[in-house]
Amino acid sequence: MFINQNKYLDHSFFMKLALAQANKNLGNTSENPSVGCVITKNNSMIGAGCTGRSGRPHAEINAIKNSKNEIEGSNLYVTLEPCSHYGKTPPCTKSIIKRKIKKVFFSINDPDVRSYNKSFKLFSLHKVKINKGVLKKQIYSFYRSYIKSKSNLLPFVTCKLAVSKDNFTVNKKSKWITNMFSRARVHLMRSNHDCILTTSETIIADNPRLTCRINGLLETSPSRIILDTNLKVPLNSKIIHDAKTYQTIIFYNNFNKKKISKLKKLNIKTYKINVDQENKFNLNEVLLKAKKLGFFRIFVESGMKLITNFLNQNLVDDLIMFISKNKLGNNGKKNTKNNLKYFTKNKKKTLEKVNLFGDQLIKYEIK
Numbered sequence: 001m002f003i004n005q006n007k008y009l010d011h012s013f014f015m016k017l018a019l020a021q022a023n024k025n026l027g028n029t030s031e032n033p034s035v036g037c038v039i040t041k042n043n044s045m046i047g048a049g050c051t052g053r054s055g056r057p058h059a060e061i062n063a064i065k066n067s068k069n070e071i072e073g074s075n076l077y078v079t080l081e082p083c084s085h086y087g088k089t090p091p092c093t094k095s096i097i098k099r100k101i102k103k104v105f106f107s108i109n110d111p112d113v114r115s116y117n118k119s120f121k122l123f124s125l126h127k128v129k130i131n132k133g134v135l136k137k138q139i140y141s142f143y144r145s146y147i148k149s150k151s152n153l154l155p156f157v158t159c160k161l162a163v164s165k166d167n168f169t170v171n172k173k174s175k176w177i178t179n180m181f182s183r184a185r186v187h188l189m190r191s192n193h194d195c196i197l198t199t200s201e202t203i204i205a206d207n208p209r210l211t212c213r214i215n216g217l218l219e220t221s222p223s224r225i226i227l228d229t230n231l232k233v234p235l236n237s238k239i240i241h242d243a244k245t246y247q248t249i250i251f252y253n254n255f256n257k258k259k260i261s262k263l264k265k266l267n268i269k270t271y272k273i274n275v276d277q278e279n280k281f282n283l284n285e286v287l288l289k290a291k292k293l294g295f296f297r298i299f300v301e302s303g304m305k306l307i308t309n310f311l312n313q314n315l316v317d318d319l320i321m322f323i324s325k326n327k328l329g330n331n332g333k334k335n336t337k338n339n340l341k342y343f344t345k346n347k348k349k350t351l352e353k354v355n356l357f358g359d360q361l362i363k364y365e366i367k
Contacts, residue, residue, distance in 0.1 A: 011105055014038055014045065014077040015134040019142065021050040021059065022079045026142075027192040027297045028053050028220055033110075033146040035059035037078040039067050039101070046074065058083065060092040064099060072100040079139050081106045081132075084122055085114035093122045103129040107139040111150040144317065144365075145297050154284070155291045158193065158318040159300040159307045160186060165324055167340075168332025169304045175206060182322045182359045186301075187212045189320065191220040195295035197286075200228035202302045209238045210301065211246060222299065223247035225290060227281055227306070231259045235266070243267045249293070251286060253279075283313055304334055311343045316366045319344065325358030 021036030028034070032055030039047035046069040049062025057065075060082055064071065082092040082104065096104060109117050109132075123130050140147075145156030162177045163169050171177050190196060191212045198210065203226060211221040224246060226233055231252050233240065239248060244267045251273040252260075260270050271289060274282045290298060300307060300316075310316050321340075344364045352361040 010043070011077070011131070011134045014040055014075075015079070015105065015107060015139075017045065017048065018059075018077045018079050019135065019139060021048055022142065023192075024050045025053060027194050027222065029055040030194075030294065031055065031149065031296060032058075033080055033143060035078060035080045037063040037076065039063050039071055039074050039076050041069060041071070041074040047071065056089055058089065058092050061089070061095060064095060073102045075103045075105065076101045077105045077134070079107050080143065081108065081110040081115060081117070082119050083110060083112070083115045084118040085112075087114075091115075093119050097122070097126045097128060101128065103131065105131045105134050107133065107135050108143065111147050113150075148317070149296050153291070154287045154315070155195075155296045155298050156317050157287065157298045157300060157310065157315055158189075158320060159310055159316050160189065160320045160322070161304070161307060161336075161340075162322045163324065163336060163340075164326060164328040164332055166327040166329065166332060167335050167337040168328045169336055170333035171328055172331045172333060177328070178322045178324045178359050179357060181356045182324075182361070184214065185354065185356065185361065186322070187214045187217065190222055190299060191217045193222050193297040193299035195223045195225055195290060195298050197225045197227070197290070197298050197300045197302070199302045199306055200226055200231075200233045201305075203233050203237050203239055205303075207237050207239075208301075209242060211242065221246050223249065223295065225249045225251060225286075225295075227251050227286065229253045229275060229279060229281065231256045231263075231270075235262060240266055240268065251281065251289070253281070280309065283310060283315055287315060304336055304339075308339065311366070314367070316343075319347075319364040319366055321362045321364070322356075323360040323362065325360075 017038045018036040022034050026034045029051045035051045037049050037059040038045050047063045047067030049059050049066050051059045060078055084091045084093045148156050164177050196210045210224050212218055228250050248268050250270045252270055253275045273285055348365040350363045354361055
């Protein structure tokens with residue numbers, strides 16, 4: 001049983017609220033998608049919820065629990081088709097039917113074969129009206145990483161790059177290229193991924209922490225994987241110091257028993273990964289190992305060398321570019337204008353609507 005969406009133009013408003021809920025735990029729900037849900041009655045929201053940390057409880061269950069009013073006869077808006085299979089939790093469709101919710105609005109089907117397109121029959125049997133497709137384009141984009149996880153062995157990869165107005169990626173006189181507002185935005189992006197991938201060269205050069213240092217988001221700091229062929233990462237670096245608080249992993253190739261023993265005492269796990277004839281890591285193997293370790297959204301923060309290797313091997317899904325309002329001129333190194341032009345040609349480009357006080361944020365969908 002379907003509702004004619006054209007007669008209910010305000011449905012997009014409530015679905016946007018559901019999407020805002022889904023955004024809360026993006027990158028923090030393990031293999032499960034981050035879903036958002038709101039429940040309305042008499043055109044007012046009476047409950048809201050998102051998928052819990054580590055993937056449970058599901059958004060619909062949290063929204064039902066958070067509802068302050070009687071929800072019988074209400075409308076439920078959820079970003080993804082409600083699950084209809086038994087797993088570690090009962091299906092959300094069962095709870096929706098049991099609570100006598102009148103209408104269910106969802107945006108796209110769940111690509112999980114256990115639930116794909118199965119809610120229609122269940123809801124119809126219990127006279128629950130269904131509407132599919134509200135904010136479809138926007139929410140499909142939101143779930144690109146989850147959709148990929150159901151059809152591809154590799155995790156979703158986002159590469160972040162900061163460049164000057166004249167296309168340099170290295171500032172000879174400063175650690176920074178972009179301003180403090182752009183850097184704060186990067187902290188927010190980190191919170192939406194379950195793993196940051198970097199190199200020992202980046203650790204040695206910049207000594208970063210790679211955490212989410214924004215009030216309220218510190219606990220969402222992702223795990224860190226360091227690519228370190230010869231185990232050169234300094235034991236006194238900040239990322240090593242924080243390893244007792246934030247999971248830190250090193251992928252290496254050349255065995256060093258003494259260094260590995262020291263790293264183990266510092267709560268760091270190490271895994272040997274193959275390299276090619278040029279002594280470079282097999283990045284496909286790196287990503288496969290990362291996914292096997294439970295990471296589905298990878299945020300690459302490193303120099304242009306590694307990012308170029310990812311791009312050359314067609315392993316990048318999104319390329320995020322922070323562009324400074326300032327030119328570096330003679331203080332700049334490693335101009336990437338022609339290199340990036342090649343990789344971003346004819347790719348979907350989005351100028352993000354966020355005020356970075358002069359800097360710009362551009363996203364390219366590479367795949």
